Amino acid sequence: MITLRALKLEDADTSYQWRADAEIRANILGFRLPVSREREREWVEDTVRNRAGDKAVLAIESLEDHSLLGYVYLDKINWIDRTAWFGILIGNRDHHRRGVGRVATERMLDYAKNQLNLRKIMAEVVVYNQASDAFFRKLKFVEEGRIKEKAYLNGVYHDVCILTKVL
Numbered sequence: 001m002i003t004l005r006a007l008k009l010e011d012a013d014t015s016y017q018w019r020a021d022a023e024i025r026a027n028i029l030g031f032r033l034p035v036s037r038e039r040e041r042e043w044v045e046d047t048v049r050n051r052a053g054d055k056a057v058l059a060i061e062s063l064e065d066h067s068l069l070g071y072v073y074l075d076k077i078n079w080i081d082r083t084a085w086f087g088i089l090i091g092n093r094d095h096h097r098r099g100v101g102r103v104a105t106e107r108m109l110d111y112a113k114n115q116l117n118l119r120k121i122m123a124e125v126v127v128y129n130q131a132s133d134a135f136f137r138k139l140k141f142v143e144e145g146r147i148k149e150k151a152y153l154n155g156v157y158h159d160v161c162i163l164t165k166v167l
Helices: 010-021 023-025 037-049 100-114 130-138
Strands: 002-006 054-061 066-079 081-090 120-126 141-153 158-165
Touching: 002 100, 010 023, 010 037, 010 066, 023 100, 023 141, 037 066, 054 100, 066 100, 100 130, 130 158
Parallel strands: 081 120
Antiparallel strands: 002 054, 054 066, 066 081, 120 158, 141 158
């Protein structure tokens, strides 16, 4: 089905196309504006370098044709508290709702626990994104709180749910 691998600079050519997709941007809480090819390439280069040592970003690759399907990541890793923020993006729409996200997430959580020695993972979900909320809850993330009107999307402020999982 999939493998997780290190990012490559050429991944920016594919992820740039995802950033042009308004629907994909509307369902993430990261940088939600369209970007240039150069800016996407800079993001990949900076991520590969990871000078601060506070993130782990892996590419989700198809075992069938070796195409890039998305990214899974741990961000703002706190090595003392042993916590991190989790995120996932399946940019290739042909692989939505096919188990790719679940497998990639399970593998990243295993990596976080057994390789990085992290103990707690946190995720943010916009409350209207019911598919994302259900996804995390199936993986045993629990709601710890909500931040009122945190995310500005499509001209409206939305609450954001904070979900956590103890590893």
